[in-house]
Amino acid sequence: AQKVTQAQTEISVVEKEDVTLDCVYETRDTTYYLFWYKQPPSGELVFLIRRNSFDEQNEISGRYSWNFQKSTSSFNFTITASQVVDSAVYFCALRVNTGGFKTIFGAGTRLFVKA
Amino acid sequence: DTAVSQTPKYLVTQMGNDKSIKCEQNLGHDTMYWYKQDSKKFLKIMFSYNNKELIINETVPNRFSPKSPDKAHLNLHINSLELGDSAVYFCASSPGQGGNSPLHFGNGTRLTVT
Numbered sequence: 715a716q717k718v719t720q721a722q723t724e725i726s727v728v729e730k731e732d733v734t735l736d737c738v739y740e741t742r743d744t745t746y747y748l749f750w751y752k753q754p755p756s757g758e759l760v761f762l763i764r765r766n767s768f769d770e771q772n773e774i775s776g777r778y779s780w781n782f783q784k785s786t787s788s789f790n791f792t793i794t795a796s797q798v799v800d801s802a803v804y805f806c807a808l809r810v811n812t813g814g815f816k817t818i819f820g821a822g823t824r825l826f827v828k829a
Numbered sequence: 830d831t832a833v834s835q836t837p838k839y840l841v842t843q844m845g846n847d848k849s850i851k852c853e854q855n856l857g858h859d860t861m862y863w864y865k866q867d868s869k870k871f872l873k874i875m876f877s878y879n880n881k882e883l884i885i886n887e888t889v890p891n892r893f894s895p896k897s898p899d900k901a902h903l904n905l906h907i908n909s910l911e912l913g914d915s916a917v918y919f920c921a922s923s924p925g926q927g928g929n930s931p932l933h934f935g936n937g938t939r940l941t942v943t
Contacts, residue, residue, distance in 0.1 A: 761931040
């Protein structure tokens with residue numbers, strides 16, 4: 715069975731601090747895809763990044779960076795120099811190509827960035 | 830232009846009523862989904878359609894009936910609404926079923942059953 719665990723329910727930081735959101739996934743499939751989505755207070759769900767299981771290259775995009783490690787089944791997300799606008803719920807998600815191509819979401823981590 | 834649009838944005842109704850939520854995507858995607866987000870923000874897939882064909886039907890009460898008249902539309906009809914149906918319902922689409930294509934979500938429909 716597939717599972718995504720985001721152990722951090724809520725994180726509170728002060729603006730300009732760096733913050734890392736943890737994601738641990740479980741699957742027996744050798745091919746799978748990982749995603750991060752952001753849900754700001756306005757409620758929409760916004761795609762941030764994706765990773766294939768065969769691509770462990772980490773990525774930096776502006777203040778965002780992602781650390782994918784198959785050895786620990788983790789796909790962590792770091793925001794550098796956080797800003798108030800980063801306040802949102804962040805979801806990690808997993809898709810495998812069996813069982814109907816479901817995208818399974820973690821429970822989300824609510825990030826509060828205080829000015 | 831809105832890529833995935835859902836109507837209505839808010840829906841307040843009483844127990845026992847029947848209601849529908851409509852979803853349309855103009856991205857040319859083949860696959861559409863309904864997700865339910867509960868009060869704790871947990872997102873759970875309900876249904877998935879690929880080219881009008883039902884692909885995923887999670888353990889959802891049969892009071893929920895999706896309908897896809899064409900691949901650009903996926904509507905959700907709910908019969909005999911219950912208090913526990915109160916949630917935000919998100920429609921989403923993707924180019925295909927699998928692979929690394931991300932989901933494109935609508936803005937959600939907040940359903941409140943009183």
